[in-house]
Amino acid sequence: MFGVLDRVVHAQRHAGSFGGDELAGVAMDAAALSAAFGWHLLASGQSGERIVAAASLEHRALLADASRRLDGLAVLLVAGLLAGPYELARDAAVARSLGATAVHAAFIGGWDHPIPGCDSTRTFSTARSGSRVPVTA
Secondary structure: OOOHHHHHHHHHHHHHHOOHHHHHHHHHHHHHHHHHHOOEEEEOHHHHHHHHHHHHHHOOOOEOOOOOOOOOOEEEEEOOEOOOOHHHHHHHHHHHHOOOOEEEEEEOEOOOOOOOOOOEEEEOOOOOOOOOOOOOO
16 A cells, blocks of 8 residues: 555656546546536546546536536536545535535546545546446446
8 A cells, every 4th residue: 555655656647647548538438427427527636627628628528617606516526646535525525615416526546435525436447457437327
């Protein structure tokens, strides 16, 4: 198991090399989750912003923005590789304070425990692992 510092370094290295087919695949999966469940994509962190932007350009995806009210919306926080749950937990609290009725999270990996404030979590599979995130109810 990685220590906190090791997880941070690993997440930063991944963020620096995240793009291309890996980004396209994760964006496709985020858009599929949005379409399947009616979740509005909300970026968490820089990698999350890249994923949501790619999902909005290449696929039909519902989008949310934390600069506006989220009254009655179910949102999917989208993030890259996590070093810990803190940023997603903070963003979940912000989404709920803006009126989101449900908050889910999907990220590339790095964390396998519940995220405070999130109703559910999913891990995106990447081109590096060769598998895709399941989109099931």
